[in-house]
Amino acid sequence: MSLPFEIPPVPDGSARQSPFTPTFGAIPPLLADRQNLINDFAYALDSGPGARGRATLVTGTRGVGKSVMLRVFRDVVESRQWLTVSARATSGFVDRLTTARLPEALSKLDTANTTRTRLRGGSLSALGFGGSVNTESENTAPVTPDFHHQLIRTLEILDDHGTGLLLTLDEVHRSHLEELQEVADALSTAVADGAPFAFAAAGLPETINGLVNDDVSTFLRRAERVNLGNLSSAGAAVGLRVPIEAADKRIGDEALSAAVESSSNYPYLVQLIGDNAWRAAGSAEEIALDHVQEAAQDAKETMFRQIHEPTLASLPERERQYVAAVSASGGTARTGAVADRMGLSASHAGVFRDRLINRGVITSPRRGEVEFSIPYTADFLRSEQAKAGKTSTRG
Structure with missing residues (x-):
């Protein structure tokens, strides 16, 4: 039976995938105009406990790359052999951190410290050789810890192993103020103890400004602020041209200028227009002006659905x-x-x-x-x- 629609053919081996990543939170192929922020975070990490920037609040409008920066920060700490624990700051996130995320991080390093082996039965021959032994693992801390206990315990063990922890919270919102307060209180203790940790949270300006201005915690008020904005025109041009050329296509000067202008240097639009133009060009070796014009119109409609509607509806x-x-x-x-x-x-x-x-x-x-x-x-x-x-x- 024939289908009432057409299934697109499977791409052959000659098809080249778009190098762009028009997906929220995905690190773009070239992170233009953000290297100084990455350098500052790495410097804070390498400078030891108490360094400015080990606690960072990332803010900006939708589509400027807040979630991307959190992912980049995670890559930075992992390059230093630190562990990362991440969560979206939606309802119940403290419980998820306490019962799942932190224990998962701990399990990678803490087998010897949280369990002990005891003899259940069997026999031992002289000098301990031969015979048989049955063992079981018994938890030495059977109480259910709260977030504060779990975090401090995790940091103590990581410190013993010569490593540390980055905690990231994405989509922070003031509707979960009590949970944020609980996290901030525990982090304040970690700062006072000189624990090996870093913290980064991302949210819209309304949320971050509220957390800083309200009496939520001294810890959050003293955190470094990273206000992400649009790219420079040069950054947007590089963010378009370099990935295209690295993927073995070209883009003409006129087409590139039109793409930059259409993007308004807005990071999400740079990725969206780049991806749309790549698709419009198909098998052509060069992305031309008409490809960019088609891409820009499609990108505008996507912006309406994904950015403007949710932003203005509320x-x-x-x-x-x-x-x-x-x-x-x-x-x-x-x-x-x-x-x-x-x-x-x-x-x-x-x-x-x-x-x-x-x-x-x-x-x-x-x-x-x-x-x-x-x-x-x-x-x-x-x-x-x-x-x-x-x-x-x-x-």
């Missing part, structure tokens, strides 16, 4: 109105003009401005001005307005 009504007022000015606006459009005083509108900056939706490039942090936000809003207009016309 905004309260007044903040959405502020966003709409910025969009009416083309994506860059005077704060006074935004307040006028909303019918609010400058100080009242400023409350929503500050909230949106904390959420990573807008930024203030100059005093008295705001603009969108994420490329194509104005395009997305216009698209949504057009859809709403068509729906109301049909109604």
